[in-house]
Amino acid sequence: MGIKVEHLNYIYGQGTAFEQHALKDIDLEIKDGEFVGLIGHTGSGKSTLIQHLNGLIRGTSGAIYFNGKNIYEAGYNMQALRSHVGLVFQYPEHQLFEVDVFSDVCFGPKNQKLSKEEIESRSREALTMVGLDESYYKRSPFDLSGGQKRRVAIAGVLAMRPEVLILDEPTAGLDPKGRDEILDQIERLHKEQKMTIILVSHSMEDIARYVDRILVMNHGEKVYDDTPKEVFMHYKELEAIGLAAPQITYVVHTLKERGIPIDTNITTIEEARDEILRLLSK
Amino acid sequence: MLKDITLGQYYPVDSFLHKLDPRTKLFGTMVFIISLFVVNDIRAYLIATLFLASAIWLSQVPLFYMVRGLKAIVFLLLISVSFNLFLTPGEAIFRLGFIKITREGIQISAFMGVRLIYLVVGSSIMTLTTTPNQLTDGLEKSLNFLNKVRVPVHEVAMMMSIALRFIPILVEETDKIMKAQMARGADFESGNLIQKAKNMIPLLVPLFISAFRRATDLAMAMEARCYRGGEGRTKMKPLRYGRRDGVTYLVFVLYLAAVAGVRFIG
Amino acid sequence: MGIIKASKLIFDYIRRDEEDNIEEIKRAIDDVSLDIEAGQFIAILGHNGSGKSTFAKQLNAILLPTEGTVWIQGLDTSQEENLWEVRKRTGMVFQNPDNQIIGNIVEEDVGFGPENMGVPTEEIWRRVDESLNAVGMAPYRLKSPNRLSGGQKQRVAIAGVMAMRPQCIVLDEPTAMLDPNGRKEVVKTVHELNKKEGITVLLITHYMEEVTDADRVIVMDEGKVVMDGTPKEIFSRVEELKSYRLDVPQVTELAYELKKEGVDLPDGILTLNELMENLMPKFDGHLSNEEALENGGDHGH
Structure with missing residues (x-):
């Protein structure tokens, strides 16, 4: 069933000098099992939007349906919504607090008031999903590397067994290899656990090879919502709003402009290599 | 939004009071507070009222901002006024059962109320016309003599100014941590006091760790920029008295003399 | 000898237990020898934990060598009497923009370094004006740093270092916490300072796009210099x-x-x-x- 957002508006500081229309009439549907990238520069409203999806921020007007039910209806269980729609924030430092990795991951399921056995088995499962074995369980989360901390933070949310996993810039501050490792891990969650994933980023290059669909936000509005190929076609418009398509898009479009009959749907290096080789072999 | 919290309550206009040296204003506030404890007579209160009114007028800050500060002391005000009203012995002018109000009671409680209100309004004129930075600078310079008795005045002032810079950052961070934990099902509202305190651990641990990290980073950044305490340091914005400060000091002295005169000479 | 020279530099992080016994020794820099020419734009690449940040801190005498020597314009950083002179000559910009701004107002923060150095008031103002102009932050001089974007905060931090009139600026992952626009803003500013003011720049980063215009790229891994050459050679x-x-x-x-x-x-x-x-x-x-x-x-x- 997934998530459906209808005419969502969010205005903060209404009636004061600081009034700001942070989200403007957002319509959006995310189906079960999708892998969606959410892109926009700082202040575009992308972080505000995801916090609406698990009820941390309440919209000024509009509606959000999760599995068909309006979350703004009286008596809707927000606590339960937060375990169905898991949100991992940008900095793991904002959530790690326990003495060891395992207890930290247990925090979510503990709040769900599960039995001790259930809490532990879910936490074990979550840690396995992010690729941390038992040797990490008793380590202090504060002694880990940046990439490992991020894994623990993700496991902390996965342990609640969410249907939808939202990650706010999970690669910020990581080195290139660490970035690829985390993104590969997330892709595995999508493929193996059939989890719906929303990946927030400000880098097109990072997510182009992973997601099926890209949402682009600018000034609180949804400006594009399509497959990566279609969205990157608008690379000039993207530039105008402070984003850029992957370098590969520029390569392909420049070749095209210079009269090479190349397929402009290409978004990855491998595709570009094969297409250029095909053209050269003629 | 949290970013918009301003510490203190500086009101940015370019008035006579805003342009005064912070030391002058600190001295003036002190004089005014002392005077409030000296006055005990309706004439002296009139002088104090005149003094306060002209300060408000000179500050160009809307009266509303001054009065706003009173909200915090409403309770204290009510208690102290009613204590004085009902418990002062003397000539009764109103009696209902065991409750009696005396003439002396009315007078003392009225003076008490006015004193408290003036105290708050008087000190908020100071904070409304002086930026926290100027205030810190003013305090540092005014208290410099304490250096001789080995009070680290510069260091304390530097700490205050760093606190001013980091409090809004930490407030914002608290909000982020709260949200991150709420996304994991944390509950900061329900439960009894002990439970509530326990529920704060997931908020406080990351906050403290972050604060320590910021402190270490900042110390390193300060050292890298050649910071080594107050010695040998010059100032980008040194405090300098102007002519208006001289005049103002004179007014303060005259005011204090007038109030004291009313009390001791009659 | 260039503006910065390191010879057989070794640095160990030593962890001690409560009784001050050595618990663990981690070698963060392992026998690094480098000579950096004045006026160049140098990029130092390496993954997290490769020793590049530790190396940066050696150049400002925040950390001192366990073995070997670092010279800044011929001054040995491990000599106590050279400490402040070394810090004046190499300015440091750190990763987290919030944790290095001390002032509550932009211009006051830029003045912090010169104040510490005992520069006379009029001269401080001159330097603050110049530095803010050099990084394009003059219109924001009276703003609170809390109101600026990440990229702007880093430019203020750079101005704060510039006001100390250093010969060389070391930037320790200044863009790691910024968005792509902020990153471009900072890298562009640093390149301008290098070209216009002739300041030697050491940019430490793991973003490859930022190093393509450097004069020289040094790659570090496990505390060692493993690659050293022009961007073309490295890439x-x-x-x-x-x-x-x-x-x-x-x-x-x-x-x-x-x-x-x-x-x-x-x-x-x-x-x-x-x-x-x-x-x-x-x-x-x-x-x-x-x-x-x-x-x-x-x-x-």
Whole structure:
């Protein structure tokens, strides 16, 4: 069933000098099992939007349906919504607090008031999903590397067994290899656990090879919502709003402009290599 | 939004009071507070009222901002006024059962109320016309003599100014941590006091760790920029008295003399 | 001897238990010798934990060598009496923009360094004006740092260092916490300072796009210098970079992949233009008339 957002508006500081229309009439549907990238520069409203999806921020007007039910209806269980729609924030430092990795991951399921056995088995499962074995369980989360901390933070949310996993810039501050490792891990969650994933980023290059669909936000509005190929076609418009398509898009479009009959749907290096080789072999 | 919290309550206009040296204003506030404890007579209160009114007028800050500060002391005000009203012995002018109000009671409680209100309004004129930075600078310079008795005045002032810079950052961070934990099902509202305190651990641990990290980073950044305490340091914005400060000091002295005169000479 | 010279530099992080016994020794820098020429733009690359930040802190005497020596314009950093002179000559900009701004107002923060150095008041104002102009932050001089974007905060931090009139600026991952626009803003500012003011720049980063314009790229891994050369030389060794947990720009990688498949392209292509110049001639004679016609029609399909 997934998530459906209808005419969502969010205005903060209404009636004061600081009034700001942070989200403007957002319509959006995310189906079960999708892998969606959410892109926009700082202040575009992308972080505000995801916090609406698990009820941390309440919209000024509009509606959000999760599995068909309006979350703004009286008596809707927000606590339960937060375990169905898991949100991992940008900095793991904002959530790690326990003495060891395992207890930290247990925090979510503990709040769900599960039995001790259930809490532990879910936490074990979550840690396995992010690729941390038992040797990490008793380590202090504060002694880990940046990439490992991020894994623990993700496991902390996965342990609640969410249907939808939202990650706010999970690669910020990581080195290139660490970035690829985390993104590969997330892709595995999508493929193996059939989890719906929303990946927030400000880098097109990072997510182009992973997601099926890209949402682009600018000034609180949804400006594009399509497959990566279609969205990157608008690379000039993207530039105008402070984003850029992957370098590969520029390569392909420049070749095209210079009269090479190349397929402009290409978004990855491998595709570009094969297409250029095909053209050269003629 | 949290970013918009301003510490203190500086009101940015370019008035006579805003342009005064912070030391002058600190001295003036002190004089005014002392005077409030000296006055005990309706004439002296009139002088104090005149003094306060002209300060408000000179500050160009809307009266509303001054009065706003009173909200915090409403309770204290009510208690102290009613204590004085009902418990002062003397000539009764109103009696209902065991409750009696005396003439002396009315007078003392009225003076008490006015004193408290003036105290708050008087000190908020100071904070409304002086930026926290100027205030810190003013305090540092005014208290410099304490250096001789080995009070680290510069260091304390530097700490205050760093606190001013980091409090809004930490407030914002608290909000982020709260949200991150709420996304994991944390509950900061329900439960009894002990439970509530326990529920704060997931908020406080990351906050403290972050604060320590910021402190270490900042110390390193300060050292890298050649910071080594107050010695040998010059100032980008040194405090300098102007002519208006001289005049103002004179007014303060005259005011204090007038109030004291009313009390001791009659 | 260049502006910065390190000879056989070794640095160990030593962890001690409560009784002050050595619990663990971690070698963060392992026998590094380098000589850096004045006026150059140097990029230091390396993954997290490769020792590059530890190296940066040696240049400002925040950390002192366990073994070996670092000289800043001939001054040995481990000599106590050189400490403040070394810190005046090499300015540091750190990763987290919030944790290095001390002042509550932009201009006051920029004045902090000169104040500490005992510079006379009028001279402080002159330096603050110049530095704010140099980084393009003069219009924000009276703002609170809390109201600025990440990129703007880093520019203020750079101005704060500039006001100390250093010979050399070391930036320790100044862009790691910024968004792409902030990153561009900071890198552009640093390049300008290098070109216009002739300041030696050491930019530490793991973003490859930021180093393509450097004069020299140094790659660190496990505390050692493992690669050292021009961007062209470094980026022609794609596999090697990847083995150090690093990456190359997409254009470089595409050129490398094509070359591997037998397309005759030069090594280390860094920009789109370069790729086009070298790739276009290869298509001569490969395109049939039919395809050229089709090409005139729609785009893609």
